[in-house]
Each structure stands twice: as C-alpha cells, then as structure tokens.
Amino acid sequence: QAVVTQEPSLTVSPGGTVTLTCGSSTGAVTSGHYPYWLQQKPGQAPRTLIYETSNKHSWTPARFSGSLLGGKVALTLSGAQPEDEAEYYCLLSYSGAWVFGGGTKLTVL
Amino acid sequence: EAQLAESGGGLVKPGGSLRLSCAASGFTFSYAWMSWVRQAPGKGLEWVGRIKSKTDGGTTDYAAPVKGRFTISRDDSKNTLFLQMNSLKTEDTAVYYCTTDQVWGQGTLVTVSS
Numbered sequence: 001q002a003v004v005t006q007e008p009s010l011t012v013s014p015g016g017t018v019t020l021t022c023g024s025s026t027g028a029v030t031s032g033h034y035p036y037w038l039q040q041k042p043g044q045a046p047r048t049l050i051y052e053t054s055n056k057h058s059w060t061p062a063r064f065s066g067s068l069l070g071g072k073v074a075l076t077l078s079g080a081q082p083e084d085e086a087e088y089y090c091l092l093s094y095s096g097a098w099v100f101g102g103g104t105k106l107t108v109l
Numbered sequence: 110e111a112q113l114a115e116s117g118g119g120l121v122k123p124g125g126s127l128r129l130s131c132a133a134s135g136f137t138f139s140y141a142w143m144s145w146v147r148q149a150p151g152k153g154l155e156w157v158g159r160i161k162s163k164t165d166g167g168t169t170d171y172a173a174p175v176k177g178r179f180t181i182s183r184d185d186s187k188n189t190l191f192l193q194m195n196s197l198k199t200e201d202t203a204v205y206y207c208t209t210d211q212v213w214g215q216g217t218l219v220t221v222s223s
Contacts (some may be wrong), residue, residue, distance in 0.1 A: 001173065036210065038154070042170060045213045046146075046154065057211065089154050096170055098144065098156035 001093050002026045006101035011109055012080045020104045022090030024036065024096065028071035034037040035090040037066055037075040039104075050075060080108050110133040111212045115205060116159070118217030125197050131190040131207030131214055139163065139185040143144075144210065145192050147203035157181075157192070157205070174200075197221045 003025040012018035020037075022029065029035060037050040050056060050066035053073060063079045073092075077084060085108045090101035114116050119127040142165070145157035158171035160181045164219070180193040190207050197219075204216040 029182075039153075045215050046208075047213060048211050051211065069183045096159070097172070098146075099160075100146075100156065102155040 001097075002092070002099050003091050004090055004099050004101040006088075006090055006104045008107045009105045011107045012077065013083075014080055014082060014108055016080050018075075018080060018106065019069070020088055020090075020106070021069065021072045022074070022092070023094065024092060026094070029068065029073045031068070033073070033092040033094070035066070035074075037064075038091060039086050040079045040089065041086045045061065049088075057098040063077045063089065077106075082108050084108055094099050111209070113207050113209070113212055113214035115161055115207055115214045115217040118205065118219045119147075120220045120222065121197055123197060123199055123221055126193070126195045127197065129192040129194070129205055129207075129217060129219070131192075133188045133190065133209075136212070138183075138188040141209045143183060143190045144146060144208050145179075145181060145190075146206045146208055148171075148206070148216075149200075149203040152203075155203070160190070167187070195221070 005023045033051050038046040039049050040046040048059045054066040065076050067074050085102045089103045112134045114132045115149040121127050126165045142161050158181050178196045182191045199221050202221045206216045207214045
C-alpha cells in the first residue's frame with residue numbers, strides 16, 4: 001500500500017502564511033490522485049476543506065488554497081487565524097482506494 | 110443541508126460483531142458513493158471501505174485490515190448506509206465516521222475489549 005507523507009507539525013504566526021505539503025511513496029502526486037485536505041479540531045469530526053486539488057466548499061475560508069507543488073500537493077494558509085489551529089489531513093486516491101497522510105498539527109502562535 | 114448521522118457503536122468483546130448505521134439527509138443518497146473511515150484513539154484517519162451507488166454498480170472496496178471481516182451495504186429506500194463488523198479485534202477500536210467525501214458524520218465509538 002502507498003504511504004502518504006505530511007509534515008508532523010508546523011507553526012505559523014497569526015496573520016502569517018504557511019504551506020503544508022503531502023507526498024506519495026509511489027511518486028509524484030497528480031490531479032489523478034484526487035487530493036483532498038481535511039481539517040480536524042480536537043473532539044470534532046473531520047471536515048473537507050479542499051477537494052480535487054484546489055476546489056473549495058462554501059464553508060472553506062478564502063485564506064485556504066490548494067495546489068500541486070513540486071511533485072506534491074500543497075495546502076497554503078495565508079493570513080492565519082487562531083481558529084485555524086487544528087490537525088490537517090491529506091487524502092489521496094489510488095485506483096479508488098483512499099490513503100490518508102499521518103496529519104500535520106498546525107499551531108498558530 | 111447535507112447531513113450524516115452514525116449510530117450503533119458500543120462495547121463488544123473480541124471475536125464479536127457489531128452493525129453500524131449512517132442516516133443521510135439533505136442530498137440524493139442513492140447517487141452518492143459512501144465511505145467509512147475510522148480513527149483509533151489519539152491516532153490519524155484510516156479508510157475502511159466504500160460502496161458505490163447502484164447506478165455505478167453498487168460494488169464495494171475494502172482496506173486490507175478489514176477485508177473479509179467487514180461488509181458495507183446500503184438501503185437507498187431508507188437513505189441509510191451500514192457497516193457490518195464481524196470477528197472484531199482490539200485493534201478495531203476507533204471512532205467510525207461515514208462520509209460522502211464532502212460531508213462527514215459526527216462519528217460513533219466502537220470499543221473492542223474483554
């Protein structure tokens with residue numbers, strides 16, 4: 001099974017910009033992996049922020065954006081807010097089977 | 110507004126069985142591909158499996174750790190998704206979420222312990 005890798009933890013200052021990345025053990029991440037980014041706060045269910053690389057939901061704050069970057073998929077947060085402190089999971093699809101990354105704990109400090 | 114609500118979790122002994130349900134509302138359930146995802150205490154997310162819509166064949170796929178023990182099914186007339194879990198192991202202890210991939214339920218806790 002493929003392994004999806006994320007930074008275990010990152011810290012960003014309030015108002016700052018941070019980029020989370022997600023890579024695949026099988027090679028470059030492409031739009032064919034239908035990349036998703038999920039946000040999960042303590043004690044809450046996950047919620048989908050970004051789907052299919054860069055598409056946002058109506059509930060996704062405009063400060064979040066998704067892209068492909070150097071063979072990985074990236075989630076960029078521009079203008080971090082205290083409420084963005086959370087665990088962020090990348091999800092990639094491999095011929096229909098989902099594989100989650102281990103998550104990135106984002107601290108806004 | 111699309112919503113999902115899981116139920117059926119609880120405490121079960123190793124080797125036992127449990128059936129989870131997921132009630133859907135606010136969207137056309139019969140068209141949706143539905144998945145189960147679990148999260149062990151303090152751990153990350155793990156895909157359990159998926160069922161396609163009947164119009165797309167209604168087939169199922171499972172993650173290796175649960176294949177042969179878990180079965181996903183759906184009742185489109187009742188807008189409900191099911192997860193039948195047999196031969197449960199302590200490592201199956203987790204919060205189980207149903208999801209369309211866009212919408213997530215609140216989860217239901219399954220504890221496998223003697």
